[in-house]
Amino acid sequence: MTRSGAFWGVAGRALFGVRARLRWVHLVLGGALLMPFWLVGTVVVGPVVGADGVFSESPALQFGAYAVALPLAATAAALFPLTRPLSVSVARALTGVPAERFAEGPARSRAARVRTSAWFTLHAGLGALVSGASLALPPFAVSLMLVPFFPGLRDSLRLSGHQAWQLALLPVAGIGMLLALAACSAAAGALLARRAPLLLGPTPADRLAAAERRATELAERNRLARELHDSVGHALSAVTLQAGAARKVLDTDVEFVREALAAIEETARRTVGELDSVLGLLRQDDDAGGPPVTTGPALDALDGLLSRSGVPVALNVDGELAAVPATVSREAYRIVQEGLSNALRHAGRSPVSLWITVHGKKVEVTMENPLPDRAPVERPGGGRGVRGITERAALLGGRAEAGPDGAVWRLSARLPLDGRR
Structure with missing residues (x-):
């Protein structure tokens, strides 16, 4: 195998391999965990930004609710000792981190609760971003890839006035978006895997x-x-x-x-x-x-x-x-x-x-x-x-x-x- 072939093989496994897919599932679960707090955030932020409803497409509502949801999630995680064993079970199964690097049992000490809260917030925060991108970006990217073959899509995407060579580049742009999404997901999953032993590992009190x-x-x-x-x-x-x-x-x-x-x-x-x-x-x-x-x-x-x-x-x-x-x-x-x-x-x-x-x-x-x-x-x-x-x-x-x-x-x-x- 040539060097270039080996490089693309490693890159393919890093972006689409079994570990990358499991970590993507882990991130999606984090996004699901943040959803209740995000809904509370929309109720708080909606009247301030003048949104029409909870599911308004207003960026101010979306990101404002996200900003409110993160501290709510951190507080909830710190209040419940069982957050740590639940987080450890999911992370152990999906991040690829060895089981012996995780702590056992509920978070009893203040340091353990702070670490668990930080992990839960990081997991849910990154998971929400990756989940949102996974829902919104693939349909748009596929639409760009199909524009040269389906003229009707040009009107819906407001691309009717573009020249032919510009339209020919749209499939490349769509593929690039999907690759960027996979790269962001893999990077976020790797970040969580690196931080898992630190935030979900045993504290000095746990070791004692x-x-x-x-x-x-x-x-x-x-x-x-x-x-x-x-x-x-x-x-x-x-x-x-x-x-x-x-x-x-x-x-x-x-x-x-x-x-x-x-x-x-x-x-x-x-x-x-x-x-x-x-x-x-x-x-x-x-x-x-x-x-x-x-x-x-x-x-x-x-x-x-x-x-x-x-x-x-x-x-x-x-x-x-x-x-x-x-x-x-x-x-x-x-x-x-x-x-x-x-x-x-x-x-x-x-x-x-x-x-x-x-x-x-x-x-x-x-x-x-x-x-x-x-x-x-x-x-x-x-x-x-x-x-x-x-x-x-x-x-x-x-x-x-x-x-x-x-x-x-x-x-x-x-x-x-x-x-x-």
Whole structure:
């Protein structure tokens, strides 16, 4: 293809392609939106210019009503928050602008309403001009193109006195008018497409609100991930250890195998209940208002957790566990549960020492187990348990840490009873 052919191909698509046609439809819709305000403008301007009626052909009436309609449209758009989502829906479908560049939801802030008002006014104002030209210009242009072939049209267009060469140029003038109309429509559509992300895109307040929503969703996902990791992960570790120990003595110690199977059954039963509680969080009705409902076992269920943990645990309690608030008690239970899971994974059936101290305005949890002879194998994606313990403590205003201390692995957490540091 030659350069000239490529140029005319690009020009043809710019003026008459699918995108240009969709943008023309978008402009016509804008003209239709301005029509009610224009009619109000004719009522206001008509008596001033002495027009015969609302649909008078007086240019003073037409453009005077247009001048009155624009501020009316701007005011109406600013007063209704739903103007933005409606404008976004139409612009997204017809302007060719990517959907992610538009804002979501009604215009709540003052800046968003001002931008929406500016967009609505620009859309309706340009749309009215293009719509009016699209109605008036094509019939006139076609008439000019037909004048050389239909002499009767010369009288109606008052062209009877023109010479033949002048009449021969009229079709060229008609085609030029249609091309000019297409060019103006394409230019107006391109202008709206360039301004759409600025006027209908998210404001700083919208971006902040979206970031807060994402942070809330992420926090909820992390909370559910911690619940599943601590409850199901611990149960699987205990079941794996019990099953492995039973397999090794299957032929020599039937009583131990029976006890191991009973422990596996009890662990599975309790885990199903905990899993139901965690899945219940997913079905929680956030529209009911108030904070999320706290579910799951707490420190009062600690004896059952220790008995089926699969490792010998020496428990030392100082203070009243019943005095620990429900939320703090539940998080402390999960911390102990995750500590036992870590001990099972890395130290096998080595004994664990657990101290829980309730005094003043805090509860302290400390766990120790001997370090294994060999360094534990790093698992892909491992480390979530310790990170989850740290997050749980931080959410309550406390702190937690875990790591080797001499010959033992120590986990310690301090949780304020009132949720403050």
